[in-house]
Amino acid sequence: GYHRVLEENRKLYNQVQDLKGSIRVYCRVRPFLPGQSSFSSTIGNMEDDTIAISTASRHGKSLKSFTFNKVFGPSASQEEVFSDMQPLIRSVLDGFNVCIFAYGQTGSGKTHTMSGPRDLTEKSQGVNYRALEIRSSSQKGLSVPDASLVPVSSTLDVIDVMKVGHKNRAVGSTALNDRSSRSHSCLTVHVQGRDLTSGAVLRGCMHLVDLAGSERVDKSEVTGDRLKEAQHINRSLSALGDVIASLAHKNPHVPYRNSKLTQLLQDSLGGQAKTLMFVHISPEADAVGETISTLKFAERVATVELGAARVNNDTSDVKELKEQVATLKAALARKE
Ligand code: ADP
Ligand code: MG
16 A cells, blocks of 8 residues: 555656656755854745845845755755655666766765765765665666776665775865865666566666866865866866756757766766756855855756656667657658
8 A cells, every 4th residue: 555655656756757857956055064153154045945145245235046946955854855856766766767966066065965974874874875775787888987887786785886986086185175075976876677567677777976076176276286187177067067058058069078977977968867966055155156156057957958758668669669660661652
């Protein structure tokens, strides 16, 4: 009974989301950290998934507001965030491709959402660790050099693989944050299952991407190799921005090939995946410039329209091929 209701709900949610056909955008506001004064907050009200940012200049105070599919305030718990994303994450089991990427300046809480804090307890785990009940996984081509593809058979295996990934990830210190992550991190989970009613093989894949900090380079006062690296990271983020802009303007040419990041995300951004961009912002007054540019970027992402998400199963491939054959035959018949 209960299980069935859940299942029905999930199907309904997927249908509704498919109809929307655009990238979903969520926003999470980090709370003030211990020792910080909340007096300097730039965040106004956060009702109805709208977030108001107050800025002060010599012309006086002004309020800018932004609306997203979902806004989580500073008091939202990991459970709350995860339970909202669970149907999306579970749809990978129904054969959909899912991509969740975390965007925001360094220190805004991206890694907290995606992986949880360093000292993981069960309650504070981020999205990555609750990824899924893995039924089975297939070895399929991954387009990232140096990425290892490890067959997993349980959730615990995924956590182990992720721990290795975290160790390998370059983390260096910049003036902005001594735990600043200068690299993108991407976890891809492939799932293969069988539809119990139709017997069709379902293949789903999920990218969980924790992007490097989106702040402008000059701010973090890096030099030498660090600067080169920072510029490189910024280039891939600006390539992402260019791709989003072309998709938003429905340009015929979308410059996916300008960076490894956009190549990797190509199927998720322009294709038939279910994509969620999770933007993160810091509440402090001195972050307001980055906060506004993050929210403007997010606003632009929200206008990108995708094709309806599609299940990867053998029957839909066959159906598509049959349709193609029919079209070609008709074209041939017209010529004759
Ligand atoms: P980023 O990955 O964007 O650079 P982090 O996830 O490392 O940022 O977060 C920066 C700091 O803020 C960390 O100490 C983290 O534990 C803390 N933090 C971030 N988001 C939250 C939150 N929602 N609740 C409590 N602490 C948070
Ligand atoms: Mg991080």
